[in-house]
Amino acid sequence: MLSDIEPVNRESTASIIARQLRDAIMTGALPPGTQLGEAELAARFEVSRGPLREAMQRLVSEGLLRSERHRGLFVIDLEPGDVYDIYASRAAIERAAAIRIMRGDTESAVAELSEALDEMIEAAADPDPNALPEADLRFHEALVRASGSRRLVRMARTLLIETRMCLAALQRTDQPGEDRVTEHTAIIEAMTAGDEQRVLELLDAHMEDAITRLAPGSSLHSGPPPSVPADGVDIAG
Amino acid sequence: MLSDIEPVNRESTASIIARQLRDAIMTGALPPGTQLGEAELAARFEVSRGPLREAMQRLVSEGLLRSERHRGLFVIDLEPGDVYDIYASRAAIERAAAIRIMRGDTESAVAELSEALDEMIEAAADPDPNALPEADLRFHEALVRASGSRRLVRMARTLLIETRMCLAALQRTDQPGEDRVTEHTAIIEAMTAGDEQRVLELLDAHMEDAITRLAPGSSLHSGPPPSVPADGVDIAG
DNA sequence: TACGTGAGGATTGTTGACAATCCTAGTAGA
DNA sequence: TCTACTAGGATTGTCAACAATCCTCACGTA
Numbered sequence: 001m002l003s004d005i006e007p008v009n010r011e012s013t014a015s016i017i018a019r020q021l022r023d024a025i026m027t028g029a030l031p032p033g034t035q036l037g038e039a040e041l042a043a044r045f046e047v048s049r050g051p052l053r054e055a056m057q058r059l060v061s062e063g064l065l066r067s068e069r070h071r072g073l074f075v076i077d078l079e080p081g082d083v084y085d086i087y088a089s090r091a092a093i094e095r096a097a098a099i100r101i102m103r104g105d106t107e108s109a110v111a112e113l114s115e116a117l118d119e120m121i122e123a124a125a126d127p128d129p130n131a132l133p134e135a136d137l138r139f140h141e142a143l144v145r146a147s148g149s150r151r152l153v154r155m156a157r158t159l160l161i162e163t164r165m166c167l168a169a170l171q172r173t174d175q176p177g178e179d180r181v182t183e184h185t186a187i188i189e190a191m192t193a194g195d196e197q198r199v200l201e202l203l204d205a206h207m208e209d210a211i212t213r214l215a216p217g218s219s220l221h222s223g224p225p226p227s228v229p230a231d232g233v234d235i236a237g
Numbered sequence: 238m239l240s241d242i243e244p245v246n247r248e249s250t251a252s253i254i255a256r257q258l259r260d261a262i263m264t265g266a267l268p269p270g271t272q273l274g275e276a277e278l279a280a281r282f283e284v285s286r287g288p289l290r291e292a293m294q295r296l297v298s299e300g301l302l303r304s305e306r307h308r309g310l311f312v313i314d315l316e317p318g319d320v321y322d323i324y325a326s327r328a329a330i331e332r333a334a335a336i337r338i339m340r341g342d343t344e345s346a347v348a349e350l351s352e353a354l355d356e357m358i359e360a361a362a363d364p365d366p367n368a369l370p371e372a373d374l375r376f377h378e379a380l381v382r383a384s385g386s387r388r389l390v391r392m393a394r395t396l397l398i399e400t401r402m403c404l405a406a407l408q409r410t411d412q413p414g415e416d417r418v419t420e421h422t423a424i425i426e427a428m429t430a431g432d433e434q435r436v437l438e439l440l441d442a443h444m445e446d447a448i449t450r451l452a453p454g455s456s457l458h459s460g461p462p463p464s465v466p467a468d469g470v471d472i473a474g
Numbered sequence: 475t476a477c478g479t480g481a482g483g484a485t486t487g488t489t490g491a492c493a494a495t496c497c498t499a500g501t502a503g504a
Numbered sequence: 505t506c507t508a509c510t511a512g513g514a515t516t517g518t519c520a521a522c523a524a525t526c527c528t529c530a531c532g533t534a
Binding site: 037038039049053069070071072073 | 514515
């Protein structure tokens with residue numbers, strides 16, 4: 001096939017390192033607050049400090065790393081208000097994605113999402129407690145990707161990583177797996193039916209569910225929690 | 238005041254360079270498609286290539302620069318579909334910001350926005366044709382910042398830069414300045430009245446206005462334009 | 475004329491070393 | 505006992521040189 005042609009430009013080293021670091025942060029292998037020593041990491045990746053620093057600067061601009069000059073780089077630590085912020089932002093992005101799906105090529109989107117749903121069903125039977133949450137996030141990733149919006153995809157990537165950080169930090173893998181599958185199934189059904197309003201409602205309820213479970217007392221509908229630090233200045237740039 | 242204490246950590250060099258590059262891309266000093274030669278830029282900024290590369294990697298992960306291995310870094314060029322993508326994404330982010338404002342501290346948000354509006358009114362009288370569009374974007378920046386969401390702010394930053402790129406590329410500074418001020422005034426009034434639904438409607442109409450002006454034929458309501466390249470693989474990472 | 479081939483030049487990718495800065499621990503003095 | 509100060513060690517920030525890769529263009533051949 002013509003589409004099988006490999007790009008002659010392989011991935012850059014900084015790209016590879018950045019992705020691996022993202023994974024490590026995401027899974028909790030690098031817990032929030034961890035300091036990333038350049039020398040140590042460079043040795044682990046078997047590269048020099050140059051490319052490593054480039055990779056880390058990427059994560060800084062994505063908001064996954066926090067830079068303190070002459071101190072080092074640290075994995076961001078999630079404060080209570082961040083759970084709300086993450087889910088509210090995700091709700092906004094995924095809502096927009098859903099709208100674009102409903103007003104665009106709904107059919108192929110449903111096909112891709114059904115595939116993701118199948119993986120969830122498989123994961124629900126997996127003894128590994130992380131299997132289902134991971135499949136869950138892959139579903140939402142597929143949702144955004146199906147929108148065809150490069151920018152929504154880019155923005156969602158960081159948010160999904162942060163979501164995974166929350167789950168890892170809070171160790172909340174409990175909750176009936178069937179419910180989760182059901183909620184996602186309902187979304188796909190509403191899409192197939194072409195009922196945009198219902199898709200949005202279901203998606204919103206889905207997010208509301210998640211946040212009340214992770215941060216009891218917060219709600220997407222009743223506004224942000226008491227004190228969310230605005231943090232206007234951004235030293236790291 | 239205690240809040241006036243300055244952080245002892247000054248900005249990092251990579252931060253400064255990244256910001257300057259963003260400005261240059263935004264204003265059109267570095268037009269879309271431009272190749273950024275490392276040696277040349279390093280000489281201009283009077284730094285070595287190390288910090289410069291770090292800064293550029295940041296812009297890559299923000300989506301403002303495109304990296305081709307062993308070829309160089311290029312300013313992204315906006316294709317027709319990008320105008321829609323940018324404005325649709327902005328609509329999603331700003332809608333979310335507005336909702337959080339309406340359900341949070343509406344009063345102080347209105348105060349900040351009124352300030353931004355005053356600047357717009359001043360700019361409308363400015364002979365410089367760029368003054369008003371710039372003030373316009375600052376208003377929207379203030380809107381997102383007033384939401385208090387760190388993540389919405391981060392995502393909006395890149396989108397506003399891309400918006401400015403569109404304006405610079407299309408050279409569309411024409412349009413009655415009074416209309417613009419009026420639209421923004423209406424949004425603030427609806428906020429003061431506490432009418433969330435109306436705020437969202439006005440914001441949506443505002444975005445719809447902009448996109449039909451910049452990309453005739455596109456509409457936020459009728460779904461994405463025919464072919465938006467999904468661009469699933471991301472070589473640059 | 476059209477096509478494959480191979481220097482030549484220029485650009486990016488990577489490395490290791492050097493300079494600047496900061497935290498910590500230990501010490502002297504009140 | 506507590507505070508101020510000073511090395512010491514470790515870490516980050518910066519730089520210039522080297523290696524690898526790619527594009528261009530001239531050259532020779534069918």
